[in-house]
Amino acid sequence: xFESRIAxxxxxxxxxxxxxxxxxxxxxxxxxxxxxLWIVTGAALLFVGLQPGLLxxxxxxxxxxxxxxxxxxxxxVFLIWIIVYLTVAISHLMRRTRIxxxxxxxxxxxxxxxxxxxxxxxxxxxEDRTGRDLR
Numbered sequence: 720x721f722e723s724r725i726a727x728x729x730x731x732x733x734x735x736x737x738x739x740x741x742x743x744x745x746x747x748x749x750x751x752x753x754x755x756l757w758i759v760t761g762a763a764l765l766f767v768g769l770q771p772g773l774l775x776x777x778x779x780x781x782x783x784x785x786x787x788x789x790x791x792x793x794x795x796v797f798l799i800w801i802i803v804y805l806t807v808a809i810s811h812l813m814r815r816t817r818i819x820x821x822x823x824x825x826x827x828x829x830x831x832x833x834x835x836x837x838x839x840x841x842x843x844x845x846e847d848r849t850g851r852d853l854r
Contacts, residue, residue, distance in 0.1 A: 729768040733764045740757045741758075774786040
C-alpha cells in the first residue's frame with residue numbers, strides 16, 4: 720500500500736495530528752472555529768498520503784517538477800494564510816480589549832464620582848463600610 724517508509728510516516732503523522740487536535744478541542748484548550756482549519760488540513764494531508772500518485776498529479780498540475788517541492792510550496796502558502804487569519808483575529812481581540820478597558824475606566828470614574836449611601840471615598844478609592852475595595 721505504501722511506496723516508502725516516508726509515506727507511512729506521513730500518514731501516521733497526520734493521524735496523530737488529527738488525534739491531538741480532537742483532544743485539544745475536547746479539553747477546551749482549542750476553540751472549535753480554529754480547530755476546523757487544522758482538522759481539514761490534517762484530513763487533506765492524510766488523503767494525499769493515502770493516495771499514491773496524487774501528489775505527483777498535483778505537482779504536474781502546478782507545473783512543478785518535483786512532488787516534494789509542490790508539497791513545500793503548498794505548505795508555505797497554507798502557513799501564510801494561517802498567519803493572516805490569526806493576525807486578523809488578534810486585531811479584532813485587541814480592538815475589543817481596548818474598548819472594554821475604556822468602558823471599565825468610565826464606569827470606575829462614574830463610581831468614584833457617585834455619592835452613594837454606605838460608601839466612603841478614600842485615598843485608595845471607593846470602599847464600603849467594612850473596608851472592602853469596590854474596584
